[in-house]
Amino acid sequence: MKNQVSLIGRVGQTPEIKVLDNGVKRAKFSLATNDYYITRDGERKEQTQWHNIVVWGKTADVVERYVSKGRLVGVEGKLEYRQFEDSEGRKHYFTEIRANDLLLLDRK
Numbered sequence: 001m002k003n004q005v006s007l008i009g010r011v012g013q014t015p016e017i018k019v020l021d022n023g024v025k026r027a028k029f030s031l032a033t034n035d036y037y038i039t040r041d042g043e044r045k046e047q048t049q050w051h052n053i054v055v056w057g058k059t060a061d062v063v064e065r066y067v068s069k070g071r072l073v074g075v076e077g078k079l080e081y082r083q084f085e086d087s088e089g090r091k092h093y094f095t096e097i098r099a100n101d102l103l104l105l106d107r108k
Helices: 057-068
Strands: 005-011 014-019 025-038 044-056 072-085 092-104
Touching: 014 057, 025 057, 044 057, 057 072, 057 092
Parallel strands: 044 092
Antiparallel strands: 005 025, 005 072, 014 025, 025 044, 072 092
16 A cells, blocks of 8 residues: 545645755645535535645745745645644644645646
């Protein structure tokens, strides 16, 4: 089995770009995907899911240059789970998608 995720959605905010001490670039942004369902009353409802996307290296360069809030993009990558403990001893958990491929799907 392979850990693989493919999503198409709209970027939620301007990507956060950071260059690490070793010179590697990282880009982070949120991606909104929509799903639709029909209620028992026959009403069509929309449900939005938000995903945290992390991109590294040359793909992060593309994100920095071309990706902005509202842009329609496709990402392919894998799920990653992280946790850390804050200074008060509370554990925090994060789910991210580490994107390997990025497709720009609209014209801007």
